[in-house]
Amino acid sequence: MSNADAVNLLGKSIIGIENFSAEEIRLVLDTAYKMKQVIRRGGNKKLSNLRGKAIVNLFYEPSTRTRTSFELAGKYLGADVVSINSGTSSIVKGESLRDTLKTIEAMGVDAIVMRHKAEGAADFATQVVEPVIINAGDGAHAHPSQALLDLFTIEQHKGRLAGLKVAIIGDILHSRVARSDVYAMTKVGMEVHLAGPKTLLPRFFEFDDVTVHEEVDDAIKNADVINVLRIQLERQQAGLFPSTREYARVFGINDDRLNLAKDDVLILHPGPQNKGLEISSEVTYCERSAIHDQVQNGVAVRMALLDLTLNGGDLK
């Protein structure tokens, strides 16, 4: 905590967890804890921390959870928030990313929350415009707020992070969540195991404290946490696995498989789920599942990120 007091994210852009120190992660989680109290206290949730600040959500890809939670996070903190969807903006007229960013900047915004298909797009934005950039997902590269809310949820349930064994299961290759989780979890001292069909595992993925398995059972053995990733159906059409039926049987997380993990294993999923494919309905809704908590924690963590970057985290 004393270390956390020394770190400061004011004015910084949030691009990927690879740029975070363990102290900065701690600061976000501690701030998110306070934000969660605000959300849960009922009555008037509106704070004045970001009154007079303007935030634009610039989303080039569809999103329910991330976009809505960033929007509510900004509003709970008292900021003015505008959401832009690529389908209903000048982007469909062929405006370049640089010009779109410059246009938004010219309107006087303080932060741009950005989701884009292209890896590096958020980092590109930091080179083009002055406002704080919060990466809400860039291709298969990073999704830092998701990784932070995963940590927050794990800590909420387990009371600690260091020393826990986590298994991340599914399409690691195309997953920005997996990449950000790997950085976040290893930085806080967790032991990370990855598993999925070899066709969905990146080659040359070499990290200390990360083990890659081809058998799901090997990864989840004695796991404290299992994070199940979404399988996109077009991966089957691309020939990466033969059928959803076989995927569910060989790689899906169901009740039988959970027996290999610790009794109090915690189940996470970034959503939206394909029930019966990567995760069974029983597991999704079982008492060990924290999938619902992840959504509420998502708002708290995103409040923390906005408050820390735009206001220094000084809770009013």
Add this chain to the structure above:
Amino acid sequence: MNQTWQFKNKFKSLLLRGGRVIDPANDFDGVADVLIVDGKISAVKPEINFSAEQEFDAAGKIVTPGLIDMHVHFREPGQEAKEDFLSGAKAAVAGGFTTVATMPNTSPVVDNAALVRAMVKRAEDVGLVNIKIIGAVTKSQQGQELAEMRDMISAGAVAFSDDGHFDDNAKIFLNALDYLHDTGKLIICHEEETSLVKGGVMNEGKRSAILGLKGRPTVAEDIAVARDVLLAEYTGGRVHIAHISSARAVEIVRDAKNRGVKVTAEVTPQHLTMTEDLVNPVDASTKINPPLRTQKDCDAMLAGLLDGTIDAIVTDHSPHAPEEKDREYIYAPSGFPGLETSVGVLFTELYHKGKIDLKTLISKMTAEPAKIFGLNAGTLSIDAPAEVTVIDPEFVWTVNAKNFYTKGSHSPFIGRELKGRTVATIVRDNLMTLNKNVF
């Protein structure tokens, strides 16, 4: 510093005084004067006693045959926002290249005699340097039907290529080799098996795994090179491997050469000196096909150059309009301009670091490409066309896009401090110089 070139200075006779003349075609390396009269090499020997109309003090400089680049994209016809023959020719002069060969992946594709004739005429009108025309192997480079290659040869095409992509249809490629067999013309092959690189934007390796960018694996190149080498062996045709970049592919070419297969290969300065570690998705300058590989691959490129497996150094000069490159990495087009940085990069990274001797280096940019294409160039032989390059090996400069003559703006070499630069480029009766550096 004034970094502009003077592109027109006609002379009747010119004496280059006291340079270190390196002429690999004639196995010559020594201090000598070079006399040019009426656009031809008149004499190469120490202390020529001749009252020339112009003299150029080449003391401390290296005088070589005019450099040849077998692989450039000048984007005409149809993509003049990226480059045109004039801007490309000026970039060639500034880099020391007196002969370049343009790839046909234009809009439309140069795949018929009428277009070849038009481009040959266009090259003559622009002048400055020799621009040779490479025609397409297949119609519209679609890999389905053979283009009229015999007609294109009659119109002046020097070689054929579907550069930009691999011809997946092995039968069509075999047919092309057979069809060209008695012409002696070569096919220049872009070697990346299509399905393995689809959607890929950088080397598949440690860096792509971390960045989440889709990879183009070396095995895609290895498979393609292996297939084409085998088809060259089977047909007796001539295959030239474009911009080789994978260590395993170099081994495949080496083995094939040892078996007597008619295969040659080229490599770029970037694949000799840069790795995937430089890829940062905020800047598409490093996006090229085939992609920047690993240090192991760079080492294999150098070894291949030194042992003769790789015959030529080319730039793969591939300019794009600034706004095309200034965007998301996955959406930006592949390629960057290389004519104006090639000599500087090769001298800085290879020669000055003691990795290659000057004669071998110059040979890969003069005599060897001339031999592959069958050109009367790349030599300082008496009566040869006067195409000469003067390089100052100690010239220290910083690469700045503002000083480029190419229309291309993005290059991973921008900002680099380089040691070695072309200071004069002579094409027949025209002495073109940096900083009007005439004495």
